[in-house]
Amino acid sequence: MLRLRVNGETYETLTESNETLLEILRERLGLTGTKHGCELGECGACTVLLDGTPVLACLVLPDQIDDAEVTTVEGLADGSVLHPLQEAFMALGASQCGYCTAGMLLSAKALLDEQPDPTREEIRAALAGNVCRCTGYASIVDAVALAAKAPKGAR
Amino acid sequence: MSTSREWVGRRLGTVPGGGEDGDGAFQVVGKAMPRVDAVSKVTGATVYADDLSFPGTLHCVLLRSPLPHARIRCIDVQEAAGLPDVVAVLTGAAMPTRFGVSPSSEEEQALAADKVRYVGEPVAAVAARDEATAREACKMIQVDYELLEPVTSIDQALEVPMDEPIHAASKDGNVHRLASLEFGDVDEGFAASDHVREDVFFYEGSNHLAMEEHSATAIFSDGQLTVWSSTQSPHSVHRALSSVLGLPMRRVRVVATPHGGGFGGKVDPCSHEIVVAKLAMITGRPVKCTLTREEVFYNHRGRHPVLMWVRTGVTQDGRIRAMHFRTALDGGAHASLGAATTYYTGALQPATYDLPAYRFEGCRVFTNKAPCGPKRGHGTPQPRFALELHLDKLAEDLGMDPVELRRRNYVRPNSRTVNGLRITSCAIEKVTDEVLAASGFSRRERRDGHGQGFAVSAYLCGAGTPMYLNRMPHSEVSLKVDRGGVTVFCGATDIGQGSDTVLATLVAEELGLERGDVRLVTGDTGLTPVDLGSYSSRVTFMAGNAAIEAARKMRATLVAAAAEHSGSRPAEMTVAGGKIGPLSFEQAVAAAEERYGTLGSVGSYAPPPSISASKYRGSAVGPSPAFSYSAAVVDLDADRVSGEVRVNKVWIAHDIGRALNPVLVRGQVEGGVYMGLGEALMEAQAYRNGLLHHPSVLEYKTPLSSDMPEIEQLLVEQPDPEGPYGAKEVGQGPLLPVVPAVVSAIHDALGVWVDEVPVTPEKILRALDAHAKGSDPRTGPRSFPEIPYPPCEKVALPDAASATL
Amino acid sequence: MLRLPRFSYLRPASVAEAVAMLADHGDRSSVIAGGTDLLPKMKRRQVQPTVLVGIAHLEALSHRETTASGAVEIGASRTLTSVLKDAELAHHQPGYAQAAGLVSSPALRNTGTVGGNLCVDTRCNYYDMSEEWRTASGSCLKTGGELCRLAPSSPRCWAISSSDTAPIAVALGATAVVAGPEGEREVPVASLYRDDGNAHLALGRGEILTRLRLPAPDGWRSSYVKLRRRSSMDFPLAGAAVALKIDRGVVEGCRLVLGAVASQPVELSDLVHGLVGQPLDEEAIEEVASGASRLAKPLDNADLSYVWRKRMVKEIVARAFRQAATSEVAAVP
Numbered sequence A: 001m002l003r004l005r006v007n008g009e010t011y012e013t014l015t016e017s018n019e020t021l022l023e024i025l026r027e028r029l030g031l032t033g034t035k036h037g038c039e040l041g042e043c044g045a046c047t048v049l050l051d052g053t054p055v056l057a058c059l060v061l062p063d064q065i066d067d068a069e070v071t072t073v074e075g076l077a078d079g080s081v082l083h084p085l086q087e088a089f090m091a092l093g094a095s096q097c098g099y100c101t102a103g104m105l106l107s108a109k110a111l112l113d114e115q116p117d118p119t120r121e122e123i124r125a126a127l128a129g130n131v132c133r134c135t136g137y138a139s140i141v142d143a144v145a146l147a148a149k150a151p152k153g154a155r
Numbered sequence B: 001m002s003t004s005r006e007w008v009g010r011r012l013g014t015v016p017g018g019g020e021d022g023d024g025a026f027q028v029v030g031k032a033m034p035r036v037d038a039v040s041k042v043t044g045a046t047v048y049a050d051d052l053s054f055p056g057t058l059h060c061v062l063l064r065s066p067l068p069h070a071r072i073r074c075i076d077v078q079e080a081a082g083l084p085d086v087v088a089v090l091t092g093a094a095m096p097t098r099f100g101v102s103p104s105s106e107e108e109q110a111l112a113a114d115k116v117r118y119v120g121e122p123v124a125a126v127a128a129r130d131e132a133t134a135r136e137a138c139k140m141i142q143v144d145y146e147l148l149e150p151v152t153s154i155d156q157a158l159e160v161p162m163d164e165p166i167h168a169a170s171k172d173g174n175v176h177r178l179a180s181l182e183f184g185d186v187d188e189g190f191a192a193s194d195h196v197r198e199d200v201f202f203y204e205g206s207n208h209l210a211m212e213e214h215s216a217t218a219i220f221s222d223g224q225l226t227v228w229s230s231t232q233s234p235h236s237v238h239r240a241l242s243s244v245l246g247l248p249m250r251r252v253r254v255v256a257t258p259h260g261g262g263f264g265g266k267v268d269p270c271s272h273e274i275v276v277a278k279l280a281m282i283t284g285r286p287v288k289c290t291l292t293r294e295e296v297f298y299n300h301r302g303r304h305p306v307l308m309w310v311r312t313g314v315t316q317d318g319r320i321r322a323m324h325f326r327t328a329l330d331g332g333a334h335a336s337l338g339a340a341t342t343y344y345t346g347a348l349q350p351a352t353y354d355l356p357a358y359r360f361e362g363c364r365v366f367t368n369k370a371p372c373g374p375k376r377g378h379g380t381p382q383p384r385f386a387l388e389l390h391l392d393k394l395a396e397d398l399g400m401d402p403v404e405l406r407r408r409n410y411v412r413p414n415s416r417t418v419n420g421l422r423i424t425s426c427a428i429e430k431v432t433d434e435v436l437a438a439s440g441f442s443r444r445e446r447r448d449g450h451g452q453g454f455a456v457s458a459y460l461c462g463a464g465t466p467m468y469l470n471r472m473p474h475s476e477v478s479l480k481v482d483r484g485g486v487t488v489f490c491g492a493t494d495i496g497q498g499s500d501t502v503l504a505t506l507v508a509e510e511l512g513l514e515r516g517d518v519r520l521v522t523g524d525t526g527l528t529p530v531d532l533g534s535y536s537s538r539v540t541f542m543a544g545n546a547a548i549e550a551a552r553k554m555r556a557t558l559v560a561a562a563a564e565h566s567g568s569r570p571a572e573m574t575v576a577g578g579k580i581g582p583l584s585f586e587q588a589v590a591a592a593e594e595r596y597g598t599l600g601s602v603g604s605y606a607p608p609p610s611i612s613a614s615k616y617r618g619s620a621v622g623p624s625p626a627f628s629y630s631a632a633v634v635d636l637d638a639d640r641v642s643g644e645v646r647v648n649k650v651w652i653a654h655d656i657g658r659a660l661n662p663v664l665v666r667g668q669v670e671g672g673v674y675m676g677l678g679e680a681l682m683e684a685q686a687y688r689n690g691l692l693h694h695p696s697v698l699e700y701k702t703p704l705s706s707d708m709p710e711i712e713q714l715l716v717e718q719p720d721p722e723g724p725y726g727a728k729e730v731g732q733g734p735l736l737p738v739v740p741a742v743v744s745a746i747h748d749a750l751g752v753w754v755d756e757v758p759v760t761p762e763k764i765l766r767a768l769d770a771h772a773k774g775s776d777p778r779t780g781p782r783s784f785p786e787i788p789y790p791p792c793e794k795v796a797l798p799d800a801a802s803a804t805l
Numbered sequence C: 001m002l003r004l005p006r007f008s009y010l011r012p013a014s015v016a017e018a019v020a021m022l023a024d025h026g027d028r029s030s031v032i033a034g035g036t037d038l039l040p041k042m043k044r045r046q047v048q049p050t051v052l053v054g055i056a057h058l059e060a061l062s063h064r065e066t067t068a069s070g071a072v073e074i075g076a077s078r079t080l081t082s083v084l085k086d087a088e089l090a091h092h093q094p095g096y097a098q099a100a101g102l103v104s105s106p107a108l109r110n111t112g113t114v115g116g117n118l119c120v121d122t123r124c125n126y127y128d129m130s131e132e133w134r135t136a137s138g139s140c141l142k143t144g145g146e147l148c149r150l151a152p153s154s155p156r157c158w159a160i161s162s163s164d165t166a167p168i169a170v171a172l173g174a175t176a177v178v179a180g181p182e183g184e185r186e187v188p189v190a191s192l193y194r195d196d197g198n199a200h201l202a203l204g205r206g207e208i209l210t211r212l213r214l215p216a217p218d219g220w221r222s223s224y225v226k227l228r229r230r231s232s233m234d235f236p237l238a239g240a241a242v243a244l245k246i247d248r249g250v251v252e253g254c255r256l257v258l259g260a261v262a263s264q265p266v267e268l269s270d271l272v273h274g275l276v277g278q279p280l281d282e283e284a285i286e287e288v289a290s291g292a293s294r295l296a297k298p299l300d301n302a303d304l305s306y307v308w309r310k311r312m313v314k315e316i317v318a319r320a321f322r323q324a325a326t327s328e329v330a331a332v333p
């Protein structure tokens, strides 16, 4: 029995040792907001936060995460209040097909948590492991920059 | 763009509204607003195909061919079938009917039964309790193959096959399709030219690499089949399922799930979609199949590698007198939409430049590689690349400014091209002006290693002819309005481009509502009237017009009822802000229900016949209700020593007609620019020893966020007379000029030509080395093969009468 | 979805226990630190250990210490990100920090470790492919087959050493502390490697790398330049690590190590020997860089062409020298 803290909730679930965090989130816990585009660490679609740090869920074994708190896209909004990044992504069209969005949002959140006022180069660098085929990254970089301007309380 | 925009807080659950910009004349049209499904997308609530799960689902894995070309002697599935938790094993014998995305291409089998034609072709399938078991069982299937000599290049495909042709029906070796057309007198045109130039170019194939891997789930119950799939064309899947499974279409329902990207890669009906359906019928349980990334590369249907030869005659003052364009497409193992692709490599040259005489010869061959098909820009980025660079070279020959040479030959609005295409709205001059002004192209800094390149392009707003010949509408919409709300039903599929948002916007505008008041049911063949699919940039134009028609009828009904109810004249009623005349929308609906009973309206769209003036073999390809134009300037640094290229900035101007929602339009433009840069510099579906060279997200190189330059967009709004509120396409056009503009900029920076994309550093160095040695400063194909093109069909020029627009 | 084969995951309580577990399970077992190299390989069935011995959680492997002289000791399980964020380390050993920052992508660096990066498997684009692809292509020496697909007449495997931090660690004269059944030993990082793509590590059964020791800067400057197609994510196509000691414009000491052009980091000591005692001018850099390019023998088993990679060795070596020469010299703390 695996105990996992995800988005502030505690889950207990049966798993096999060879299931990755990605499989557990999607298939055991029904948290399908976390996506997959390669399962080999190459696309960033499965990015989640472990104690606030972005990791690729497709390459994380439950045995490796100890008591870390997992944050997925489902846990980004505060109740019914969207995270400023989510609002900025909406406002600027940074989510088109939306498939890379969860990973982008979480990579961006980690960046803003650490560096509240990043330059565009810093934003580009922080997202460099998240592939997006729709946006050309322009609106995504814009959205992260916009979210950085949100009143601090909003994050 | 709008990073300076002040922060606007919104709350989860409220429908995104507000917005800015836009034309004061409209309530929602033209306003920059989030997409209608934006909240679901940013909260992870959107349910994509692989996120679906039904109780008792079986998981399906396909066994794929390890050989590029072989006959299948026999398949032994006994051991696999005996593995615990395996529920069914399927081979091609169970589904002999051949299918394809269009009637001319019905040669594929869901599982190959007689022979395999490429590495990765599906030959068997297993349904098991879980994916791991299904995969293990696949390994136990024994296939006895008889090797055949593989064909891996265009040249080889033109030779007499060593063993046998890939498809028995092929002529001249492995030729799939030949096209030979002549419009006007080309020989005379060349004779009358002061200068004639020939060039050869090559454009490598590429994959769509949509972030979502294809996935489908099928349920068969109570005699009805339902398939959920990440398809761009539920209608095509519907047709293929019905024909292969022998079920009438009325027994089959295909639901297009929210899409994780398509770009053309999910237009064809695919093996896994048919296989899960068949397995669901056999097992009586839901069956799901999600492809791995590598399998997506095998399924492919991506950009065709195209070799091109072009010869153009011009007068001293830069007027084109004649053009002769030849293409050779490496189609891979199956037809897909390849016949259309072949014609597309020749169709749009005259839609940008006024060619008085034009000869096009195209050829598509079969090779033992993953099948090519439609990718963003379908068959036109390749000739666009060749044509624009060819014109740069012609300008150099004539000592003329390359922009000026183009301008002298631009098509004019409201004209008819030599191949019979109707051009109506056309902002080609304007997009040129805008992009030149913004980039300062003509005043650019000239220094070694720094360069700018310019190119223009044209693209369709939807193919004028359906994929299979019929005279039914291309897009149909029905609208249900009652006291319970407003629902739009439309077969169009939102693949991320925002077609749902467009439908909601148009209907809201017509009915005086907010977009969030409009419920959408789309891409579900069981519930929605037919739409042909999300390809050829057709959805906004076609489904949009159909939606407007349905909404206008509904509006007339509501207005009539409201007028009667309130004793005023219909002409006096305004429809805006949730009110119809003095009544609230709800009151008006109640009045209409009282007066007329159930309310419903329909709309449909088929392009007018006048879009094409000539009939010839292939004339179905090219005509479109409207063309959009794009122009780009690329600024880059190219390193003479390393051959490395750093793109600094891209300016792109696009002739959008009207931006129904600037947020969506800008997204499509930047996405197109990005994909164009990728194809110019990196993307390649390349092979080595018959095997895919780069079947992974890591090795199939695409630009990352940190590789992307800033993009400056210039939207030119000159409403099209027939577009919905004047709108034109934006999904594909903006990719086109970027690729030649990159190569042109490299030439500007280093003085060498790389007539072949993707441009790798090595290709640049090879051209520089050649330059240093005093030979032709160029990298690219040297020659164009001998191709047995048939004699040209001489197409009469559109006569004065049919040229009437 | 690509899934992992079955295995059991062991969580030793100490390095000694980890060593014992590895010794117990022998070839069937593998150490796993961040897993960012091992897990993709397992998903592609390139390796199929049935026992994974986790070491990322071990306190003993995550310490970090600077001695009075400025030598830095880094636990093998510290993440590459922690290296990057380590201002003191960046100050003392800019080349090493630079290399760590050039590995893979941000999220991968959050999981990938210092030890894992030094031990990262060699790569080859006939090998780093799915099981299905390799079946179609046929197995090779590194997957238990009879011949090398890249060089069929070759008796050995030429898979490429693809660590970004190994070349700089070698150039800096770093040492590795290795724990094994026989206890601890300290070896130069250079001798961790063997010139064999199929067995690139000189670690015995049950041995674990526990710490990396970077010597005190002592006036040395360093730099690492990586050749890759894109600005992130990509493995090196070649790497040049330079450690340089210059006094009043004259070279006192110099080490040059190439990465990703052979199955192990390649130190070019003879080539740079002549620099010592000479001023480091552009001409000298050019000469060494050309020499390095001549000596580098990349093969056709990575992205882009090997001809270009070989040619580019000259460029990156020159860039690394220029960078190192102009970099700050760390003050002794």
Ligand SMILES: Cc1cc2nc3c(=O)[nH]c(=O)nc-3n(C[C@H](O)[C@H](O)[C@H](O)COP(=O)(O)OP(=O)(O)OC[C@H]3O[C@@H](n4cnc5c(N)ncnc54)[C@H](O)[C@@H]3O)c2cc1C
Residues within 6 Å of the ligand: A040, A041, A042, B698, C030, C031, C032, C033, C034, C035, C036, C037, C038, C039, C040, C055, C076, C077, C080, C102, C103, C104, C105, C108, C111, C112, C113, C114, C115, C116, C117, C118, C119, C120, C121, C162, C163, C164, C165, C207, C208, C209, C210, C233, C234, C235, C236
């Ligand atoms: C998409 C992608 C891109 C990448 N790009 C790069 C890149 O650019 N440059 C680069 O260098 N790497 C790259 N990597 C590889 C990898 O992520 C890094 O090398 C990383 O640092 C490996 O560390 P790890 O802790 O995750 O290793 P693991 O996967 O845990 O281990 C790697 C190997 O080393 C062994 N090992 C690990 N720790 C020890 C130890 N302490 N003692 C003995 N053996 C040990 C393991 O058994 C295994 O064989 C990339 C990986 C991916 C998926």
Ligand code: SF4
Residues within 6 Å of the ligand: C123, C124, C125, C126, C127, C140, C141, C142, C143, C147, C148, C149, C150, C151, C156, C157, C158, C159, C197, C198, C301
């Ligand atoms: S170098 Fe040869 S033996 Fe080694 S992995 Fe590559 S193909 Fe296999």
Ligand code: FES
Residues within 6 Å of the ligand: A035, A036, A037, A038, A039, A040, A041, A042, A043, A044, A045, A046, A047, A056, A057, A058, A059
């Ligand atoms: S699915 Fe994890 S990185 Fe692609």
Ligand code: FES
Residues within 6 Å of the ligand: A094, A095, A096, A097, A098, A099, A100, A101, A131, A132, A133, A134, A135, B211, B260, B261, B496
């Ligand atoms: S929005 Fe589609 S991949 Fe990023």
